Amino acid sequence: MEQIELKDSEYEIKKSKVLRTKQMTETEKYFEIELPGGESLDHEPGQFVEVSLLGVGEAPISVSSSPTKRGSFELVVRNTGKFTGALHKLEAGDEVGIRGPFGKGFPVRILEGNDLLFVAAGLGLVPLRSLINYVIDNRRDFGKVDILLGCKTPQNMLFNDEVDDWNKRLDVKLNCTVDQADPDWKGNVGLITSLIPGITLEPERTFAVVVGPPVMYKFVIAELLKKEIPERQILVSLERHMKCGLGKCGHCQIGNVYCCQDGPVFSYDKIKDIKEAL
Amino acid sequence: MQYVTIKKTDLDKFITELAKGQRVVAPVAKGSNKFAFEDVTSGEQVSIDHIPTILPPKKYFIPQFETLATFDTSKGQDMQPVVECEEMVLFGVHTCDLAGIQCLNMVFSERPKDINYLIRKNKITIVGYECNDYCDEFASCRLVHNHTPNGGYDLFMTDIGDKYIIHINTQAGDAIIEKSKLFAEATPPDLKALDALREEKRKIFANEVPVVHEKIPEMFDKSYNSKVWEQLGEKCLACGNCTNVCPTCYCFDVVDEPNLDLKTGKRYRRWDSCQNEGFAKVAGGESFREERAARQRHRYYRKFKYPMEKFSRLFCTGCGRCSRTCMAEINLKETLTQLVEEQDIKDTKAGRG
Numbered sequence: 226m227e228q229i230e231l232k233d234s235e236y237e238i239k240k241s242k243v244l245r246t247k248q249m250t251e252t253e254k255y256f257e258i259e260l261p262g263g264e265s266l267d268h269e270p271g272q273f274v275e276v277s278l279l280g281v282g283e284a285p286i287s288v289s290s291s292p293t294k295r296g297s298f299e300l301v302v303r304n305t306g307k308f309t310g311a312l313h314k315l316e317a318g319d320e321v322g323i324r325g326p327f328g329k330g331f332p333v334r335i336l337e338g339n340d341l342l343f344v345a346a347g348l349g350l351v352p353l354r355s356l357i358n359y360v361i362d363n364r365r366d367f368g369k370v371d372i373l374l375g376c377k378t379p380q381n382m383l384f385n386d387e388v389d390d391w392n393k394r395l396d397v398k399l400n401c402t403v404d405q406a407d408p409d410w411k412g413n414v415g416l417i418t419s420l421i422p423g424i425t426l427e428p429e430r431t432f433a434v435v436v437g438p439p440v441m442y443k444f445v446i447a448e449l450l451k452k453e454i455p456e457r458q459i460l461v462s463l464e465r466h467m468k469c470g471l472g473k474c475g476h477c478q479i480g481n482v483y484c485c486q487d488g489p490v491f492s493y494d495k496i497k498d499i500k501e502a503l
Numbered sequence: 504m505q506y507v508t509i510k511k512t513d514l515d516k517f518i519t520e521l522a523k524g525q526r527v528v529a530p531v532a533k534g535s536n537k538f539a540f541e542d543v544t545s546g547e548q549v550s551i552d553h554i555p556t557i558l559p560p561k562k563y564f565i566p567q568f569e570t571l572a573t574f575d576t577s578k579g580q581d582m583q584p585v586v587e588c589e590e591m592v593l594f595g596v597h598t599c600d601l602a603g604i605q606c607l608n609m610v611f612s613e614r615p616k617d618i619n620y621l622i623r624k625n626k627i628t629i630v631g632y633e634c635n636d637y638c639d640e641f642a643s644c645r646l647v648h649n650h651t652p653n654g655g656y657d658l659f660m661t662d663i664g665d666k667y668i669i670h671i672n673t674q675a676g677d678a679i680i681e682k683s684k685l686f687a688e689a690t691p692p693d694l695k696a697l698d699a700l701r702e703e704k705r706k707i708f709a710n711e712v713p714v715v716h717e718k719i720p721e722m723f724d725k726s727y728n729s730k731v732w733e734q735l736g737e738k739c740l741a742c743g744n745c746t747n748v749c750p751t752c753y754c755f756d757v758v759d760e761p762n763l764d765l766k767t768g769k770r771y772r773r774w775d776s777c778q779n780e781g782f783a784k785v786a787g788g789e790s791f792r793e794e795r796a797a798r799q800r801h802r803y804y805r806k807f808k809y810p811m812e813k814f815s816r817l818f819c820t821g822c823g824r825c826s827r828t829c830m831a832e833i834n835l836k837e838t839l840t841q842l843v844e845e846q847d848i849k850d851t852k853a854g855r856g
Contacts, residue, residue: 226587228570229622234584235615236571236757236770241580279574279582280761280768284786305786320579439789466785468757471615475754475777478801479791481809500727501791 235471238277238322239264243315244297249383252304253348254313255289259297260323266298270356271330271462271490275470276300277322281311285467285485287352288326293362301351301383327470331356331434331460331490339432340368342424342454344445346375346417346437350383352462352489353436357391364396371424374401375417375437379410400424417441421448428453436462442503446493459493463502506689506697508666513685515546520683521592528563529594530556540593551595554638555822559600559750560593564607564624565774571619571757572770582770588623592679595632599644599822601655603750604629608655609814610753628675631656635700636707641823643711643836646719649821650708651701663696711821712839713849719817722842723808727800731841736796738831743776745825745833746802751810751818752776777801803838 231237245257260266266274268288277283290299304313315321333356341360345353360367372391376382382403392399400420402413413420417437433449435442442461449459465477467485477484480499482491496502509517521527522544530553531541538553540560566587574582596604611620631652634644644650652659657676660667668689671677680686714722746752756775761768775782778798783791792798806819819835826834843849 226589228573228585228587231584231586231618233618234571234586235618237584238580238582277580279576279580279770280759280765282759283757283770303786305788309786322580322582438787439785439791464785464787464789465791466783469755471617472613473610473617473753474756474772475775476756476782478777478783480804481812501797 236324238275238279238324241321241323243317243319243321245317246315249301250381253301253383254304256300256302256312256315256321257297258300258321258323263296265295266292266323266326268292268298268326268355269330270333270359271352272326272328273352273467273470273485273489274298274300274323274325275327275467276302276312277324278308278311279322282308283322283324283468284308284312285327285470287355287462289351289354291355291358291362293359301348303348325470327467328485328489329487331462333359336360336432336434337366338368339458340426340430341370342426342431342433342449343370343372344417344421344433344435344437344449345373346441346445347377347381348383349436349438349441349462350374350376353434354384354387356434361391361394361397368430369426370397371426372397372399373417373420373424374399375403375420377404379403379407416444418444418448421445421452424452426452426454428455428458432458432460434460439464439503446503456494456497457492461491461493461496461503462489463491463496465489505671506668506694507671507680507686508663508668508689508693509686510666511662514551514667515549517683517685518543518546518549518594520685521594521679524682526589526591527594528560528591533557543594549595551632553595555597555599555642555824555827557824557828558748559603559822559824560596561603561607561750561753563591563593563627564604564620565611565753565755568771568773569619570769570771573767574759574770575767577766586619586622588626590626592628592630594630595660596629596656597632597634597638597822598652599642599649599820600750601629601631602647602649602653602820603822605653605655606751606810606814606816606818606820607753609816628679629656629658630676630679631659633659633661635662635704639823639827641826641834641836642821643819643823643839644821645708646711646714646716646839647817647819647821648716650704661697661700663693663700666693668693668697711836712843714839714843715850716817718848718850719807719839720811722846722848723804725846726842729842729845731838731845732796732800734841735799735833735838736794738833739778739795739799740831741778741780741795741798742830743778744828744830746776746778747774748824748828749806750820750822750824751806752802754782777805799833
């Protein structure tokens, strides 16, 4: 069979450079990445890229940095298998392939002028951070900002310094909880759902943005609905295996939507009737 | 000149002639009433009258293994995207399989376009072949209106007795006819014979499931929680045969294969199946369609509901392959009939023709 070289393949990767890495926790590693020639990734908060290591494979990874950070972008990757294991071996100066950004991110223009309630559990902080920092960098364009963070133990906490900075700001209100505390922990203990009842909000002008492990959504959404936040103002980012990123390979399909093209961000009213979504 | 004819006795000669100049693939008998599209060099190898082949001709449009890029990491992450393609004539494609190719065309030309598919597709010339009668009891082509040709071919052949009448649909098709001396212009009696045959087919082909085509998407709207899926789930072995043989199943996986030097290699895609256990699994280990019942339902919804919303078209071609190949005897006609009965929307008048 004849093999013809293609110039316009959707599978073409951009040869990118790892500028900086940092081991954040036992299993999570941070990467700062620069596209060729310092080109901008030009993403929306909540979008993802396909990260590639030729010979190992490719995987969808959420962009963690805000588009307001220019010149490079950031990823945080949990080591869960063959590909992410190989990625964890990369250090500053190494090369990595990038395709994207893909998908529909958070609807930032719709969020403008509204109060925001961010709910991030576990690794959910990684994609949500792209929006939180976007909002902080454009702070006067948004209303009241509440951030609820939850994770298993204090050792699993990501972006500690940055979270401390958010905590110190007068224009952001932060609440943290862990499932299991240690003697040094001074914050709340309990599931993230336990933080929601205590929040004061005006439901009609509040958008809740929720990102966390699949099992969490049902419970958090139930609490948010109790607060009378309208369904279309509850935004979630769903985790699926976006293998191709092009709406073709079928792995990320939920009902009739392809998570990689129609999502990963959805408003609750759009997916509540799709049985496989939550 | 839109129609030509060829004597039946000349068909072998024509195929042999055609295969001299280019790659020709056509249905070949494999024994036990099984057929497969294979490369042929002479007409004698071809079984023009065949039941649907084991694999549909989609294997030439989306190969089971397709290199997307070659790479060389000796100087970094260097890859070269490629397309694998070849000029060929696909000979003897039934109307159900023509419909299957039309479905794939829609999927892969939708943005973001799949350039690999689009380049390959335009190198394939298609010669269709009409079924004058049912292939077997598994087909449901009348239900989805694929028992008669709906385009999607360059040439289309119909058996009208001692000769085949051929509809020339494209310039590419005409080029094949022009090169051969075996064809004659169709006469008025030939065209009459074609009309008569189509009229006769209206009597032979009748809805295989007691429901009208238009009602199917509506029926699936109400079938999500049907007990039928549980029953299929209990039977299903999750082998993925049904999706492999389906002319409109196109899900795939992308895999890297390094060479022994561990520097060069290729990135390729290969057929995957939503029936496989790990198909909807994410990195944390959670699977979003863990139950076989949910996976079977997903397969049916990808034929009868989702594509209707996206492309205004059913993605079941009625070829019957999924039922023919299923080791657990899951039968599409039976499943649909069960759904019809469950909803009490049986339409006994659901038609002929």
